Amino acid sequence: MKTADAVIVGGGCVGTSALFHLAALGTTNTVLLEASSLGSGSTSKAAGGIRMQHDDVVNTRLALRSLQEFTRFEQLTGTPIDFKQVGYLFLLDNDHDFAAFTRAAAAQRELGIPTEILSIDAVREMVPQIYVEDVVGATFCPWEGFAAPEAVVQGYASAARRLGAEIRVGSLVVEILTDGAGVSGVRLEGETISTRSVVIAAGVGSADLARPLGFELPVHGEARTIFYSSQALGVPQSAPLVVDFSTGFYFHREGAGLVFAGRQSDPAELSEPATHRLPAIAEASIESSWWGYYEMSPDHNAMIGQAPVAGLHYATGFSGHGFMQSPAVGEYLAETVRGESTTLDLSSMTADRFVSGQHRTESFVI
Numbered sequence: 453m454k455t456a457d458a459v460i461v462g463g464g465c466v467g468t469s470a471l472f473h474l475a476a477l478g479t480t481n482t483v484l485l486e487a488s489s490l491g492s493g494s495t496s497k498a499a500g501g502i503r504m505q506h507d508d509v510v511n512t513r514l515a516l517r518s519l520q521e522f523t524r525f526e527q528l529t530g531t532p533i534d535f536k537q538v539g540y541l542f543l544l545d546n547d548h549d550f551a552a553f554t555r556a557a558a559a560q561r562e563l564g565i566p567t568e569i570l571s572i573d574a575v576r577e578m579v580p581q582i583y584v585e586d587v588v589g590a591t592f593c594p595w596e597g598f599a600a601p602e603a604v605v606q607g608y609a610s611a612a613r614r615l616g617a618e619i620r621v622g623s624l625v626v627e628i629l630t631d632g633a634g635v636s637g638v639r640l641e642g643e644t645i646s647t648r649s650v651v652i653a654a655g656v657g658s659a660d661l662a663r664p665l666g667f668e669l670p671v672h673g674e675a676r677t678i679f680y681s682s683q684a685l686g687v688p689q690s691a692p693l694v695v696d697f698s699t700g701f702y703f704h705r706e707g708a709g710l711v712f713a714g715r716q717s718d719p720a721e722l723s724e725p726a727t728h729r730l731p732a733i734a735e736a737s738i739e740s741s742w743w744g745y746y747e748m749s750p751d752h753n754a755m756i757g758q759a760p761v762a763g764l765h766y767a768t769g770f771s772g773h774g775f776m777q778s779p780a781v782g783e784y785l786a787e788t789v790r791g792e793s794t795t796l797d798l799s800s801m802t803a804d805r806f807v808s809g810q811h812r813t814e815s816f817v818i
């Protein structure tokens with residue numbers, strides 16, 4: 453029977469980040485088990501957005517720590533991730549939302565993040581194609597942008613392999629095993645791996661792995677679709693990722709065209725908020741689309757921590773912002789698996805907040 457110092461379940465951005473950070477810290481007798489192929493879960497469906505603007509300061513700290521890694525990712529892993537640091541532009545169409553984003557911007561500036569409040573004229577100048585007549589206010593942070601999630605997964609995976617970690621794809625974990633001392637291993641079809649540390653980073657599959665151990669991870673999948681049009685509609689190449697916050701409609705330049713999405717998966721339903729904010733989109737044809745699961749938690753914040761079973765760690769329920777947090781979350785998981793003090797304090801993110809009633813709601817969910 454194989455014995456590992458740690459087993460990671462799930463080969464998305466979070467699992468591969470944890471594997472890489474463990475290896476970088478010197479723990480290389482590790483195995484990552486992925487049921488399908490690397491990145492095949494929510495990660496490969498993500499828009500790749502990386503943003504600092506959150507209303508929960510823990511999310512901003514996670515994003516900031518992650519940004520430090522995204523900006524030197526190629527240097528760290530050898531893999532380019534096509535990070536386009538064009539900023540996020542949030543359009544707010546009511547006083548309540550504008551006040552919330554203004555408060556959050558002040559908190560971000562206290563952390564050294566240059567989030568600014570933009571005038572409507574500045575918005576017009578940035579993206580002249582946007583309808584701004586009903587916009588009450590806007591915020592913009594130039595450090596934000598988007599990168600390629602598959603490249604991040606491949607970068608972490610290949611760097612971890614080079615350091616000695618093992619990755620197995622097509623390897624479904626059927627059960628996490630325990631004994632009197634806590635976690636004792638994982639069972640695959642036809643094989644058992646012995647270990648005292650398991651990290652559940654299985655996206656929407658995480659709940660099914662935890663439940664048999666008497667531990668609830670309340671995560672559920674919410675289907676989200678993204679569309680691509682090869683027509684850029686005059687939107688400048690330098691345009692930020694634009695978010696119409698109240699409707700959730702967003703778009704950004706992608707190659708010669710535009711990527712856009714919203715809360716509606718049916719293009720006919722999306723067309724109303726989309727044509728309102730970007731009237732020219734009525735002329736666009738959709739060349740392709742894809743969908744995946746937002747892995748939702750009850751308060752739209754991630755669940756990250758150690759389970760009541762000794763040696764069992766988890767990170768799931770990112771509610772649509774797991775890609776941008778994956779570097780810092782992987783680092784945190786690696787530190788806790790190794791029993792070290794952690795770079796960030798994520799003690800408020802544990803899943804037992806849903807039992808104790810201490811929800812911490814993130815409301816800037818796109």
Ligand SMILES: Cc1cc2nc3c(=O)[nH]c(=O)nc-3n(C[C@H](O)[C@H](O)[C@H](O)COP(=O)(O)OP(=O)(O)OC[C@H]3O[C@@H](n4cnc5c(N)ncnc54)[C@H](O)[C@@H]3O)c2cc1C
Nearest residue numbers: 462464466487493494495499501625655657773774775776
């Ligand atoms: C349309 C869309 C747009 C998004 N846009 C953004 C964005 O702009 N920015 C952002 O930060 N986030 C975004 N997200 C969210 C982001 O994709 C996720 O939060 C993130 O990818 C979660 O990564 P993960 O590694 O935890 O999960 P996943 O990528 O889902 O990886 C989990 C892996 O675990 C594997 N697995 C499950 N069960 C088992 C098992 N029993 N044994 C072995 N393997 C198992 C799965 O096959 C899967 O590959 C978006 C999501 C969607 C769907």
